[in-house]
Amino acid sequence: MPLRQQIFAILISIGIFVIIIELVRKRRLREEYSWLWLLTGLILFVLAVWYDLLLTITYFIGAGLATSTLFFFGLVFLILINLYYSIKISTMANQMKDLAQEVGILKSEMKKSVKESESQSVKEL
Amino acid sequence: MEKDIVIIVPAYNEEKTIGNVIKGIRDNIQSTDIVVINDGSTDMTENVARKSGASVINLPFNLGYGAALQTGFKYALRHGYKYAVQIDGDGQHNPSFLPSLIGEIKNGDADVIIGSRYAGGRGYDAPVLRKIGMKVFGIIASFITGQKITDPTSGFRAINDRVIRFYSTDIYPVDYPDADVIIMLHQAGFRIKEMPVDMNPSLTGKSMHSGLMPIYYIFKMMLSIFVTLLREPIRDKT
Numbered sequence: 236m237p238l239r240q241q242i243f244a245i246l247i248s249i250g251i252f253v254i255i256i257e258l259v260r261k262r263r264l265r266e267e268y269s270w271l272w273l274l275t276g277l278i279l280f281v282l283a284v285w286y287d288l289l290l291t292i293t294y295f296i297g298a299g300l301a302t303s304t305l306f307f308f309g310l311v312f313l314i315l316i317n318l319y320y321s322i323k324i325s326t327m328a329n330q331m332k333d334l335a336q337e338v339g340i341l342k343s344e345m346k347k348s349v350k351e352s353e354s355q356s357v358k359e360l
Numbered sequence: 361m362e363k364d365i366v367i368i369v370p371a372y373n374e375e376k377t378i379g380n381v382i383k384g385i386r387d388n389i390q391s392t393d394i395v396v397i398n399d400g401s402t403d404m405t406e407n408v409a410r411k412s413g414a415s416v417i418n419l420p421f422n423l424g425y426g427a428a429l430q431t432g433f434k435y436a437l438r439h440g441y442k443y444a445v446q447i448d449g450d451g452q453h454n455p456s457f458l459p460s461l462i463g464e465i466k467n468g469d470a471d472v473i474i475g476s477r478y479a480g481g482r483g484y485d486a487p488v489l490r491k492i493g494m495k496v497f498g499i500i501a502s503f504i505t506g507q508k509i510t511d512p513t514s515g516f517r518a519i520n521d522r523v524i525r526f527y528s529t530d531i532y533p534v535d536y537p538d539a540d541v542i543i544m545l546h547q548a549g550f551r552i553k554e555m556p557v558d559m560n561p562s563l564t565g566k567s568m569h570s571g572l573m574p575i576y577y578i579f580k581m582m583l584s585i586f587v588t589l590l591r592e593p594i595r596d597k598t
Binding site for chain 2 (some may be wrong): 340
């Protein structure tokens with residue numbers, strides 16, 4: 236790998252690292268999600284520093300060029316991340332539905348009991 | 361007073377019809393609790409329903425038909441009702457069949473009574489594609505449950521307290537609960553029975569099956585039935 240490419244890749248991965256840590260520090264990103272992104276940065280870093288590993292993987296999966304290996308795994312990674320988000324969204328949609336139902340039921344019960352206590356106090360007067 | 365029964369009416373922007381639906385229910389059964397689940401309507405559904413004498417549960421935003429219905433089941437569970445009847449707020453279901461539906465569920469021969477448009481050789485006018493869809497899912501449901509299901513999409517049903525509890529859990533599919541629910545109920549060991557009813561064409565003319573929805577519906581139902589069969593049957597624990 237040409238030196239320029241290598242330096243560029245290393246800079247990018249360091250950049251990702253710094254941004255993630257900063258987001259977690261400011262509590263904009265929950266620790267729960269950050270490991271995924273830190274892992275991404277780490278893999279990028281390892282591949283940039285250790286070019287032979289990339290070549291080995293390329294040979295192993297039978298790809299023609301080292302770059303297509305990168306693109307392929309990049310795509311797979313994005314798909315997996317999207318799947319992960321779909322799962323999270325499904326969970327949240329379910330929780331939100333439960334909450335909304337609960338709010339609706341509780342509100343109607345509250346209204347009823349307020350009415351009852353009002354009529355009670357009217358009677359007492 | 362028949363305090364062990366609750367009539368659940370899910371409604372989304374039904375101000376034109378909800379009043380008549382509630383009046384129709386009252387005309388047929390004088391003293392039962394009616395609860396309208398107002399599914400984030402933007403019109404006067406809530407006021408009309410309240411004026412007609414129903415209790416109203418307002419959902420903070422639109423959750424969709426199945427989730428609105430489930431709200432009613434959860435309400436029924438909390439308040440310990442023995443039976444629940446679901447009837448649509450758009451006037452499609454004829455309330456004059458309520459007494460026989462309730463009589464049938466109280467009989468105790470079945471845990472779920474489904475009001476069917478087709479049972480007993482009756483007919484119902486629906487667009488051709490919908491008819492085919494209902495037929496196909498009816499055949500699938502009949503095949504799996506081993507009993508004749510003529511109207512799997514009917515939203516006019518009566519259930520007992522065991523099914524109320526079953527419906528209140530997370531297993532209830534909230535987007536289009538119909539044929540897959542029947543199969544789920546069957547897997548869980550509940551007894552299902554159909555009863556002939558008449559239905560009107562939806563008065564408001566709006567249907568949840570419009571645009572691209574039928575395609576999604578067919579896909580969802582197929583997938584839902586398929587995974588239901590793959591799952592371990594959820595046995596009723598009572």
